[in-house]
Amino acid sequence: MSKDPKNKLAFLSMPAPASYVAGLGRGASGFTTRSDIGPAREGPSEEVIAEARAKRGEEEQPDPEQFQDPDNEYGLFAGMTYEADDEEADRIYEQVDEAMDSRRKIRREAREQDELNKHRAERPKIQQQFADLKRGLSSVTDEEWESIPEVGNLTRRKKRRGENDRTYVVPDSVIVGDRSKGEFESALDAGQQANGGFETPATDGSGTLTNFVEIGQARDKLLSIKLDQLSSSTASSSGLSTSIDPKGYLTSLSSIQIKSDAEIGDIKRARMLFDSLVKSNPKHAPGWIAAACLEEHAGRMVAARKIIKMGCEQCPKSEDVWLEAARLHNNDDAKVILANAVQHVGQSVKIWLAAADLEHDVKAKKRVLRKALEHIPTSVRLWKETVNLESSAPDARILLARAVEVIPASVELWLALARLETPDKAKSVLNKARKSVPTSHEIWIAAGRLLEQEATREDTGKTEDKRAKELEAVDKTIEAGVKELRRHQVLLTRDQWLKEAERCESEGSPRTCEAIVKATVGMELEEDEDRYDTWVSDAQSALGRGHIGTARAILAYALKFFPERRDLWRLAADLEKTHGTPSSLDALLSRAVEHVPNAEVLWLMRAKERWMQGDVAGAREVLVKAFDTNPESEQIWLAAVKLEAENGELGVARELLGRARSVADTERIWMKSAVFERQQSQYTSALQTLSTAIQKFPKFPKLYMIQGQIYAQHLKNVPAARTAFANGIKACPKEPTLWILASRLEEHDGKSIKARALLEKARLAVPKDERLWAESARVEERSSGAGSAQAKSMLARALQECPTSGLLWSMSIWAEPRPTRKSRSVDALKKSSDDPLIVCTVARLFWQERKIEKAREWFRRAVKADKDLGDVWGWWLKFEKQHGTEEYQEIVKRECESAEPRHGEVWQSVNKDDRNVGKRVREVLELVCEALA
Structure with a gap:
């Protein structure tokens, strides 16, 4: 196309x-x-x-x-x-992408944080504006807090009146009408007097008529006045007037139970079921009892009594039916019912006891119980009830003598008779009881307690040897009893015997307790290691339950088998130190050093106890004996030096230190020598001693610390101090205290940047050390402020490195704003596993909130977690001085003195101050309390 x-x-x-x-x-x-x-x-x-x-x-x-x-x-x-290499390549690319994204994330978060900080600086919150005022509230005293007036409306603004606030003028007609409302006229006019007290109204001529309407009105008026007077009056002094309590009356009306239709239906169905039960099985006693209880619950007491009467006729041999019948009747009818019951079930102890309970006269009760004993002479319960009614000891003794004849197998009756007899007759009673009941350990224990009571009875003519022999008889009696019971196949376990020992201790028989422990604590134990571990565990368990005598007896028995175990002697000494007397402790320690002469700690404990009791000569004597057995002991040399120095013998102390350096020649002795010279202000001699010691022991960090402190604090030579600390860091790079002292020196010299650099190097040399991180955070706080971003950032980094540090968590809690401290403390307790510093911090938070009892409880928990932390004791005493009494303060001081704490930042700085040399624990505690802020 x-x-x-x-x-x-x-x-x-x-x-x-x-x-x-x-x-x-x-x-x-x-x-x-x-x-x-x-x-x-x-x-x-x-x-x-x-x-x-x-x-x-x-x-x-x-x-x-x-x-x-x-x-x-x-x-x-x-x-x-x-393939695998493709997977690895993909993973590497992913890691690169994540790293790039994290870098951008950090920069983005930093930029957002800067913008947020800038915004908060321009527009701070109302909470931040009043933060300084809120912190100032912590210094408000209780009196000032109570004197703060209540908040009210002070605007002086005219309030609009509501419809209910309007007032109106009362008309005169109302006033006149109410004036005679509470009055009534008792006088009769002339007409009433002429007609017998009744008014004669006008009629049609048929005669006079009585006005009953006015009489009824007067009666009602008089009754209302009387009721008003009664309802508002109280009981007069004569006790004739009464008061009406409408509230109580309404309460009594509300106590009336109105059963619902459903409950009535349930009762009817249950009645039919029980009726069928008793008809089908009339000899079933629980059926009659349940049917009677149902009628009682329904409020039909007559029907209930009728049913239980039929039950008694159908089940005359059931004691429960007779007892229920007695319960449903009044006291007089119940006596008749129980009298009939005795004819059918005369061997029932419950029937006789119920009949005795119905009697209100003691003589009548005795008569019933003795009648019961005629029918049931072998009832221990009847004999006990009969004896309990006797008011005189001779009559009770006669009854018990008859009771043990009738029931010779009753241990309770034998022991009761022995308690009522004199000591001499009680022995014969217990011997008869032992023959009658050879399988009873209670009789042997009672015999031991009787012998102990005789031996410990105050008697001026009894010598100590005789008393000791009588006490030895207690041991022999219990030992013979254990053998006799074993012969009759009565094998009580170790735990059962120890429980009996604890019971004897609780009832005031310590020697019997000790005898039981001696005779039975070695049972079921064959190997020595098992014996040692088991006995130590038993002693600690008894001590935990508060049975001091049992624990002491177990340790004493263990020391006979293991006299060379110094840890066992130390455990016994600690027990005597806490719960014993100074004399008993000294006696124990004297035996301890005889068996374990190489145990330095036992020698030192004995010398210290004598020194604390004021016996300085005795303490010197103990240390001289300790020197003979331990000539190269560092601790004994230093204890002797401390004893002489604190008692003013400075020359002797210096001479002892010189001999100690030549004989023992340890790094600690050289250090103590330098400290001694520094305390006496002999700084040149102290520096010479330190230079010699450093040449001998170049890896001992405390030598460099003391040298640097002498240069910095006493001689004010900062370059020399810096050199000393630098040499120490070079020789001991893993010692955090050296780094901290060097950093504080630079900070004190005004070079905070250098102090930070030193601490950064220290954290690289000693990673994950909480003291270095804490010091770094404090440097930031001192240079930039407590709430600065640098300090918070440093604390956050520190907690990442040391997530379980109680010190860092405590600092983090105080760095938080006050509303968020509580939630922060909860996280700290979880992370640090209830560190004592965190527990103390929580107690201080309760202290700020004025929750006194909670704060005291948490302070007690803190010292229980670590008694060696002196700062916690200082905070507790500071709290008690502000909110407690002198008794609470004395408790804190006494417990701290027994604990003898040695650690804590403030405690160590105060205790090691040269001005506080020789001060006791109480005095140091007071200084620490003042130093804490």
């Missing part, structure tokens, strides 16, 4: 090219309607579309998600397999 150049629309009449799809270049896929092609025609296939695109020169665009699937590669890698 030829083209017509004049007709531009001729292509519309031309046939479409092959596989033409309208709008394919704009992304259309081509479709036709059913009206155009009919129901059987389909659209172009994918092959046709691909061929059309190829003719036009278009390339197929791959799916971008296709590259994410290694099993569906496209193009060059379509026919290759996905």
Whole structure:
């Protein structure tokens, strides 16, 4: 077909090219309607579309998600397999992408944080504006807090009156009418007096009539006045008037139970069931009892008594039916019922005891119980109840003597009779009881307690030797009892015997307790190691339950088998120190040093106890003996030096130190020598001693610390101090205290940048050390402020390195704003596993909130967790001085003195100050309390 150049629309009449799809270049896929092609025609296939695109020169665009699937590669890698090196390459690329994204994330977060800080600086929150005032509230005293006035409306704005606030003038008619409302006239006029007290109204001439209407009105008026007076009055002094309590009356009305229809229906169904039960099985006693209880619950007492009466007739041998019948009747009828019951079940102890309980007179009760004993002479309970009613000991003794004749196998009766007899007769009673009941360990224990009571009885004519022999008889008695019980096949376990020992201790028989422990604590144990571990565990368990005597007896018995175990002697000494007397502790320690002469700690404990008791000469004597057995002991030399120095013998102390350096020659003795000279202000001599010591022991860090402190604090020679600390860091790079002292020296010299640099080096040399991180955060706080971003950032980094540090968590809690400290403390307790510093911090938070009892409880928990932390004791005493009494303060001081803490940042700085040399624990505690802020 030829083209017509004049007709531009001729292509519309031309046939479409092959596989033409309208709008394919704009992304259309081509479709036709059913009206155009009919129901059987389909659209172009994918092959046709691909061929059309190829003719036009278009390339197929791959799916971008296709590259994410290694099993569906496209193009060059379509026919290759996905191997391990391909996977590794993909992982490396992903890590690079994540690293780049994290770098951008850090920069983006930093930029957003700067913008947020700038916005908050320009527009601070109201909470931040009043933060300083809120912190100032912590210094408000209780008196100032109570004197704060209540908040009121001080605007002086005139309020609009509501409809209920309007007032109106009362008319005179109301006042006049109410004036005579509470009055009544008792006088009679002339007409009433003439007619016998009644008014004679006008009639039609038939006579006079009484006006009963006015009489009724007067009666009602008088009654209302009387009721008003009674309802508002109280009991007079004469006790004749009463008061009406309308509230109590209404309450009593509300106590009346009104059963619902459902409950009534349940009762009816239950009644039918019980009725069927008792008819089908009339000899079943619980059925009659349940039926009677149902009627009692329904409020039909007459029916209940009738049913239980029928039950007694049908089940006369059931004691429960008779007891229920007695309960449902009054006292007099119950006596008759129980009298009938005795005729049917005369051997029932419950029936006789119930009959005795119905009697209100003691004589009548005795009569009933003795009648019961005639029927049931072998009842221990009846004999005990009968004896308890006796007011005189001789009568009770006669009854018990008869009781043990009738029931010779009752241990309770034998022991009760022995307690009522005199000591001499009690022995014969216990001997008879032992023969009657050879399998009872209670009788043997009672015999031992009787002998102990006789031995410990105050008697002026009894010598100590005789008393000791009598006490030895207690041991022999218990030992013989254990053998006799074993012969009769009565085998009590160790735990059972120890419980009996603890019971004897609780009842005031310590020697019997000790005898039981001696005779039985070695049972069931064959090997020595098992014995040692078991005995130590038993002693600690008894001590934990508060049985001091039992624990002491176990340790004393263990020391006879293991006299060479110094840890066992130390455990016994600690027990005597806490719960014993100074004399008993000294006696124990004297035996300890005889058996273990090489145990330095036992010698030192004995010398210290004598020194604490004021016996300085005795302490010197103990140390001299310790020198003889331990001539090269560092601890004994230093203890002797401390004893002489604190008692004013400075020359003797200096001489002892010189001899100690030549004999023992340890690094600690050289250090103590330098400290002694520094305390006496002999700085030149101290520096000479330190230089010699450093040459001998170059790896001992405390020598460099003392040298640097002397230069910095006493001689004010900062360059020499810097050199000393630098030498120490070079020799001992793993010692955090040296780094901290060097940093503080630079900070004190005004070189904060150098202090930070030193701490950064220290953290590299000693990673994950909480003290270095804490000091770094404090440097930032001192240089930039407590709430600065640098300090918070340093604390955050520190917690990442040391996530369980109680010190860092405590600093983090105080760095938070006050509203968020509590939630922060909860996280700290979880992360640090109840660190004592965190517990102390929580106590201080309760202290700020004025929750006194909670704060005291948490302070006690803190010192219980670690008694060696002196700062916690200082905070507790500071709290008690502000909110506690003198008794609480004395408790804190006494417990701290017994604990003798040695650690804590403030405690160590105060305790090691040269001005506080020789001060006791109480004095140091007071200074620490003042130093804490």
